[in-house]
Amino acid sequence: xxxxxxxxxxxxxxxxxxxxxxxxxxxxxxxxxxxxxxxxxxxxxxxxxxxxxxxxxxxxxxxxxxxxxxxxxxxxxxxxxxxxxxxxxxxxxxxxxxxxxxxxxxxxxxxxxxxxxxxxxxxxxxxxxxxxxxxxxxxxxxxxxxxxxxxxxxxxxxxxxxxxxxxxxxxxxxxxxxxxxxxxxxxxxxxxxxxxxxxxxxxxxxxxxxxxxxxxxxxxxxxxxxxxxxxxxxxxxxxxxxxxxxxxxxxxxxxxxxxxxxxxxxxxxxxxxxxxxxxxxxxxxxxxxxxxxxxxxxxxxxxxxxxxxxxxxxxxxxxxxxxxxxxxxxxxxxxxxxxxxxxxxxxxxxxxxxxxxxxxxxxxxxxxxxxxxxxxxxxxxxxxxxxxxxxxxxxxxxxxxxxxxxxxxxxxxxxxxxxxxxxxxxxxxxxxxxxxxxxxxxxxxxxxxxxxxxxxxxxxxxxxxxxxxxxxxxxxxxxxxxxxxxxxxxxxxxxxxxxxxxxxxxxxxxxxxxxxxxxxxxxxxxxxxxxxxxxxxxxxxxxxxxxxxxxxxxxxxxxxxxxxxxxxxxxxxxxxxxxxxxxxxxxxxxxx
Amino acid sequence: xxxxxxxxxxxxxxxxxxxxxxxxxxxxxxxxxxxxxxxxxxxxxxxxxxxxxxxxxxxxxxxxxxxxxxxxxxxxxxxxxxxxxxxxxxxxxxxxxxxxxxxx
Numbered sequence: 001x002x003x004x005x006x007x008x009x010x011x012x013x014x015x016x017x018x019x020x021x022x023x024x025x026x027x028x029x030x031x032x033x034x035x036x037x038x039x040x041x042x043x044x045x046x047x048x049x050x051x052x053x054x055x056x057x058x059x060x061x062x063x064x065x066x067x068x069x070x071x072x073x074x075x076x077x078x079x080x081x082x083x084x085x086x087x088x089x090x091x092x093x094x095x096x097x098x099x100x101x102x103x104x105x106x107x108x109x110x111x112x113x114x115x116x117x118x119x120x121x122x123x124x125x126x127x128x129x130x131x132x133x134x135x136x137x138x139x140x141x142x143x144x145x146x147x148x149x150x151x152x153x154x155x156x157x158x159x160x161x162x163x164x165x166x167x168x169x170x171x172x173x174x175x176x177x178x179x180x181x182x183x184x185x186x187x188x189x190x191x192x193x194x195x196x197x198x199x200x201x202x203x204x205x206x207x208x209x210x211x212x213x214x215x216x217x218x219x220x221x222x223x224x225x226x227x228x229x230x231x232x233x234x235x236x237x238x239x240x241x242x243x244x245x246x247x248x249x250x251x252x253x254x255x256x257x258x259x260x261x262x263x264x265x266x267x268x269x270x271x272x273x274x275x276x277x278x279x280x281x282x283x284x285x286x287x288x289x290x291x292x293x294x295x296x297x298x299x300x301x302x303x304x305x306x307x308x309x310x311x312x313x314x315x316x317x318x319x320x321x322x323x324x325x326x327x328x329x330x331x332x333x334x335x336x337x338x339x340x341x342x343x344x345x346x347x348x349x350x351x352x353x354x355x356x357x358x359x360x361x362x363x364x365x366x367x368x369x370x371x372x373x374x375x376x377x378x379x380x381x382x383x384x385x386x387x388x389x390x391x392x393x394x395x396x397x398x399x400x401x402x403x404x405x406x407x408x409x410x411x412x413x414x415x416x417x418x419x420x421x422x423x424x425x426x427x428x429x430x431x432x433x434x435x436x437x438x439x440x441x442x443x444x445x446x447x448x449x450x451x452x453x454x455x456x457x458x459x460x461x462x463x464x465x466x467x468x469x470x471x472x473x474x475x476x477x478x479x480x481x482x483x484x485x486x487x488x489x490x491x492x493x494x495x496x497x498x499x500x501x502x503x504x505x506x507x508x509x510x511x512x513x514x515x516x517x518x519x520x521x522x523x524x525x526x527x528x529x530x531x532x533x534x535x536x537x538x539x540x541x542x543x544x545x546x547x548x549x550x551x552x553x554x555x556x557x558x559x560x561x562x563x564x565x566x567x568x569x570x571x572x573x574x575x576x577x578x579x580x581x582x583x584x585x586x587x588x589x590x591x592x
Numbered sequence: 593x594x595x596x597x598x599x600x601x602x603x604x605x606x607x608x609x610x611x612x613x614x615x616x617x618x619x620x621x622x623x624x625x626x627x628x629x630x631x632x633x634x635x636x637x638x639x640x641x642x643x644x645x646x647x648x649x650x651x652x653x654x655x656x657x658x659x660x661x662x663x664x665x666x667x668x669x670x671x672x673x674x675x676x677x678x679x680x681x682x683x684x685x686x687x688x689x690x691x692x693x694x695x696x
Contacts, residue, residue, distance in 0.1 A: 197676075198617045200684050202691070219677045222669050320662040352662075361663065365602040369670030520667065 005050065032189055043058050043384050044409065046175040048416035051381045055174060055420060057157035058374040060150060061359055061367055062110040067149030069509045070431045072491040074144050076503055079108035079136050082287065082295045088139025090279055094303060097121050102266045104299045105399040108136040109317060115142075120266070146441040147431055152449075158235070163444065166238070171181035172231075174241050179228045189219070190214055197365075198511075203534035206394070209387045216380040223373045224380070231358035233350055259347040264325035274306040282329050285336075286312040289327065294318060298330065310330055317360050323351035385413050388407045390532045411460045411468075418472035419456030420521060425479040425513075427453035432483075468525065473524035480517035484510040510536050601658045605651050605667065609675030612647030615640045617679055626687060648672070 011040065043050075059066065068074060081403045085107055107237040114133040120127050133142040148155075152258035155161075159566050187193065197218060217224065237244060247253050257263045278299060286295050296315035301309045308331025316322065328338040343351065355361060355507050359370045389410050402410070430448035434441055460468045487510060488494040498506035608662075617623050619640035624632050651671065656666035 181685045193624075198620070198623060198680050198683050200680070200687075202688060215680055219680060220673050223673060226669075268640070310671075320666065321614070356666065359666075362666070363598070363663075365599075366663070366670055369667070369674055371678075373670060373673045 004053045007364060032191065034295040035185040035188040039182050039189050042178045042185070043381075044388050044419040047381060047385045047388075048412055049175050050179055051378065051385065051416050053157045053172060053421055054374070054378040054381050055424070056153040058371060058378055059361075059424070060154035060157060061371045061374065063149050063150030063154045064109075064457050065150065065505050065509065066153070067112070067147070067151065067435050068505050070147045070149045070428070071144040072493050072506075074114065074142070074488075076505065077113060077137070078191065079113055080112065082107050082293070083283040085115060085136050085139070086283050086295075086298050087278060087280040089117060089134045089300070090300065090303075092134065092139050093117060093119050093132070094137075100303065101269065102299065102374075103264075103303065104297065106297045107295060109293075109296075109315070111317075115139075117466040128142035137584065145431070145446055148442050152427070152446055158231070165470045169235055169238055175236055176228050176231045178223075180232070181218075183225055186217060191216070192402075193218060194327060195474065200363075206390050207389075209383060209390050213380060214388055216376050216383060220373045220376045220380070223370075224377050227355075227374065227377070228357055230353040234357055236350070259343045260324075260350060261322060262297070262299075262311075262326060264299065264311060264328075265300065267307060267309075269302045272306040273304060276300065276303045276308050276310065276331050277310070277329075277334045279310055282334065283312055284311050285329075286314075288326050290314050290318070303331065306332060316355075319346055320355040320361050321351035322354040322358070382417050385409075385417065389413065410465050412457075413466045414465065414472060415453070415462070416455035418469055418476060419545065420452055421451035421476035421516075422448050422456045422472055422479060422497050424515035425476060425483065428483055429479060430485065432486050436591065470524050470528045477517045477524060480513050482519060483513045597658075602653065602667070603672045604654055606675060608647050608651035608654065609668075609671045610678055612651065613672075613676045613679040614682075615644035615647060615685060619644060623683065626690075628685070636663075647658045 051071055068076070086413040088106060089105050090103060093100065093105075095120050099102075100119040100121050103117065104119070105115060105117040108115055113136060115136050117134060118129055118131045118133070120129055122128075134140065135142050158169060158172040159165045160171060190196075196211070196214065200215060201207045232239065244253050244256060248258065254263070255267065279300065283298065285294050287293075294315050295312055296317070297313040299311040299313065300308065301311075309330045310329045311326050312329070314325040319325075324340060325342070327336060328340070328342050329335065330337050342348070359367065362370055389406065392406055393399075393402075396406065405451065427449040430445045432446075434444055438444060444523055460473060463471065485496050487506075488496075493506050495507060495510040496504070498510065618627065618632075619637050621631050621637075624630070624637070631637075632636075652668055655671070657670040658664065659667055
């Protein structure tokens with residue numbers, strides 16, 4: 001702005017020149033720059049939560065498999081015929097809770113070999129809901145260690161934890177909205193989306209980070225857009241309840257809801273006792289309609305009453321959309337009373353987006369593709385977060401003493417990225433190590449997860465940044481590689497046995513842990529091995545946490561250094577101050 | 593579902609997509625420079641781009657005809673992302689190896 005153009009000597013010309021310069025400056029902040037700023041700041045603001053949502057959501061594609069791994073007592077076996085299982089479990093629940101007005105039973109599948117159910121009992125305080133899990137073969141209550149299994153990560157990724165579920169969902173929605181803004185502004189910012197499609201400029205520091213970030217974003221772009229948008233759609237009635245609220249009464253609202261998902265509250269009982277028909281033959285009738293394995297769940301309302309109804313619900317995993325499909329029988333006469341085999345286009349659109357998000361229909365290959373592309377999205381968020389520090393690192397006014405905001409982002413990045421790996425792996429360790437009869441065992445596994453995460457945050461805050469990265473990556477690698485070992489020591493379904501028996505859930509889990517351990521070890525080694533181009537300044541400032549003054553001279557941080565070092569320090573920031581850049585290079589493989 | 597044709601369909605999908613994206617990458621001047629050290633002729637470039645599109649279209653056809661629209665499109669989307677990622681990594685590794693050999 002201070003530059004004077006050659007012809008800007010006369011006052012008239014001066015104003016003209018000023019104007020053109022101004023116009024140029026305004027023009028320079030064009031749509032791309034604005035979008036870039038929008039992208040950077042929306043990304044940073046929710047980046048840590050987004051990373052956690054992305055990673056826990058990613059692993060949730062294998063939530064049934066994780067649950068099985070966390071219940072090693074539960075033998076792998078194909079589920080028995082649906083009609084038998086439904087009848088057995090229903091009988092068990094009716095003995096336990098004879099006054100139940102509703103019993104809902106989710107039948108086992110190849111992926112989830114046990115039954116989960118809930119039932120509703122009226123009480124003076126309102127309806128009481130009880131959950132239970134049952135053995136598919138015997139119908140008895142499931143005898144395994146108490147654990148929330150993979151369900152914990154699934155719930156965590158949109159509910160968070162220790163806070164009311166509704167708050168969690170609002171926060172998740174806010175993060176998803178920011179993510180959507182970041183995706184769209186990111187695409188606009190990315191000038192050469194097609195030209196640079198396969199480009200990666202190796203070993204160019206910030207460039208390489210940018211290429212990695214852009215590559216991960218562009219390759220999975222259809223997925224990233226789908227998953228973010230559909231994530232918002234899954235909770236659209238929470239975020240935008242106005243349409244439903246405009247309906248005059250509860251029956252109308254229920255009617256809308258029951259077009260979208262399987263939701264049939266029990267009607268008023270007739271007050272006249274009548275025996276409930278066996279449900280097995282009804283399940284078999286539905287199987288004729290949908291094929292073997294086509295039945296996913298049953299719901300019995302007002303059993304033992306003349307108004308009893310039996311709903312047989314189609315297996316979710318056999319179609320993409322989550323809209324309900326079911327047949328309803330009269331529970332006393334067995335007459336087929338209703339067939340629901342589709343919803344309106346609006347509900348179906350929501351159902352398909354919801355189904356795409358959950359991926360419950362995915363076969364094993366598609367499931368792995370979901371997992372890998374989603375993992376790419378997780379890495380996209382991580383590279384974006386690190387890029388923020390890499391870019392600002394080079395421009396720090398006093399490299400040895402970064403400003404507070406920089407240090408905050410740097411440390412939170414460590415805790416959010418390396419720390420989450422430690423915490424998630426710890427969750428599995430607690431599953432194997434906590435005493436089986438511990439009261440509140442399932443909750444303690446979860447508490448253990450958060451304690452490990454909190455410890456990682458403290459570690460990231462007190463250690464020098466580079467060392468915190470290296471140490472936490474190493475810790476994660478050791479914990480990950482240790483899981484298969486722990487499995488040998490604590491169960492008889494270790495890697496050797498599972499490979500021998502062709503138990504691919506256990507073998508796959510252990511092998512995946514080993515691969516992730518190798519990835520974390522590589523990250524740790526590359527981060528640790530990388531040396532900045534400059535000779536290290538001296539031991540003392542290196543050992544000091546990066547937030548502290550490296551030398552005694554407050555005004556001039558390099559005053560205490562010798563002349564040679566001083567010159568070096570002036571051109572190259574000290575080892576400590578260049579840390580995220582080191583990490584950056586370590587990721588991209590650049591060597592000095 | 594888990595019979596041989598299940599695996600065959602997924603293999604064909606992944607290979608078609610990977611070959612398609614490989615053709616696409618080689619049809620770009622920047623990558624021609626990297627791989628061959630020179631630009632290919634305009635007709636070869638056009639042919640590669642056409643082959644790339646045809647392979648991707650063939651994969652889509654296989655996916656939809658074998659798995660139906662809903663499952664087919666989802667699987668196709670996953671395979672294209674994974675294949676593009678694979679080609680990306682392959683180019684990266686190739687460059688890296690060449691660089692290391694040059695440094696020796």
